[in-house]
Amino acid sequence: MAGVSEREHGTYVKYKLDGCRCYPCCFADSEYRRNRERAIAYGTWQPFVDAEPVRAHVRSLMEFGIGWKRLAALAGVPTGAMSKLLYGDQRRNMAPSKQIRPRTAAALLAVEPSLENLGSVVAVDATGTRRRLQALIRAGWPKAQLAKRMGMLPSNFGDVLTRPQVTVRTVRAVMRLYDELWQADPREHGVDNQAYSRTVNYASKLGWAPVGAWDDDTIDDPATVPDWTGKCGTSDGYDAHYNMRILPACRPCRDARAAHRRERRRAGRVPRMAEAA
Ligand SMILES: [Zn+2]
Ligand SMILES: [Zn+2]
Known part of the structure; x- marks a missing residue:
């Protein structure tokens, strides 16, 4: 094991x-x-x-x-x-x-090591599992609610959010939970307004990305980053963060802007040097 x-x-x-x-x-x-x-x-x-x-x-x-x-x-x-x-x-x-x-x-x-074929106790990278749970919490689902729906103790649930690896069984359970809840409003499922706001604020403060920032095909890939604005990582991303008030701007957007500015400065320097000569 x-x-x-x-x-x-x-x-x-x-x-x-x-x-x-x-x-x-x-x-x-x-x-x-x-x-x-x-x-x-x-x-x-x-x-x-x-x-x-x-x-x-x-x-x-x-x-x-x-x-x-x-x-x-x-x-x-x-x-x-x-x-x-x-x-x-x-x-x-x-x-x-x-x-x-x-x-x-x-x-x-024809048999490949897909998630369906793997043994349920095999440990796998937890990235996708963590992102799905964080997105649900961001949507206002309190941890205790999610733990209960998964039949887990709150302490074990906390571990799933922080461990680098989880078992295939947990991956499957979280995928099912995510499919079931990603579109649902927690307030229509027994979560009161106060718990809902507290949960949303908690997740926002921690910078956890919402459901909409993820793509089903890439959410499990540790190399992908959330797309908060629909333009993240492009030169329009930084402004999009401001227009949509999703602040602070994410790392790829800050990097893209820095690269863009460097580019402009470099382009600007050429004529000035030509002038001096
Ligand atoms: Zn390696
Ligand atoms: Zn961004």
């Missing part, structure tokens, strides 16, 4: 579950992809295919905490074929399969 311990860099698991984008992890990700794609392409025309790339794919999946029997079930492959692929047949003193049927290969290669 990986827990909150550090995973090794240079692995597809680290890339995928911790969102690490360091060079060795990106390399491991591209290796995983290349192996899989090559094996898929190869399997389309051969009567039997080389078992090795498929075995490599299966082993990567096992690193994600997906047991081989569960993997066989997910792929719809008999456990016997699966065990021969991985371990051979020890009673008959047979080594792991050298070749397998293309259909078996295709079925196994």
